[in-house]
Amino acid sequence: MNDATTLDKTGEPVAAIAVRGLHKSFGHNEVLKGVDFFVDPGQVVCVIGPSGSGKSTLLRCVNRLEEPTSGEVLIEGVDICDPETDLDEVRSRIGMVFQQFNLFPHLSVLKNLTLAQRTVRGRGKDEAVEIARHNLARVGLSEKEAAYPAHLSGGQQQRVAIARALSMNPDMMLFDEPTSALDPELVGDVLAVMKELATEGMTMMVVTHEMGFAREVGDKLVFMDGGVVVEEGRPADVLSNPQHERTQAFLSKVL
Ligand code: ADP
């Protein structure tokens, strides 16, 4: 946490992400059954759990890509479900990276990085290009600015997607299984970029199956199952000494 950390009325630091009592149903299917979830500024929180446990739904509720059924989601103290809230403004503080890289296939790498800067941030061309180049260098892909996504490996495409999100100068980054679609030999480069970001102090929520990353880079590890947070704690503690039977059963399958 740094000096710029916002404090609430009682002098407590405001969480980057605060989720309280979150419920989300799709029709009769209750997918989130009362989730409390917190990320402090500068923290890296990793989320693990079996397929279908609600990890993506939680992440998508954090920037209201999904509408919560009930409960509260605060981004840096701002209630994203309050009708008074400028949702676009709050979303612009949150960078998103998905399993499928979602680059624009018909645009060059550089154009992928400058488009939203110009349309959403209202930046001029020169500034947008300068920021794009800075972020391409951060992910080690300066030489690819003229390439089209189809000519890049999956790992390179994902690093471009990260650079694109960073070019919007977000306060925090959400990652939903960013390496799950990659060939094993390409995973390391993406994780290295994410680790570097964490080292630089970026606030991060990372849904992942990469237990090594969670252990090494995460400040907190959250295990979800059946739409609830079953267990959370320091990654080394949760991974080495899980308290709940469901966590033990899950980890015995994946470790
Ligand atoms: P995870 O990311 O942990 O695998 P998800 O959050 O993607 O889990 O999904 C949890 C459950 O919610 C699944 O049963 C899934 O089918 C359901 N679900 C997710 N998104 C939708 C949707 N848009 N419409 C209906 N059901 C959905």
Ligand code: MG
């Ligand atoms: Mg998912």
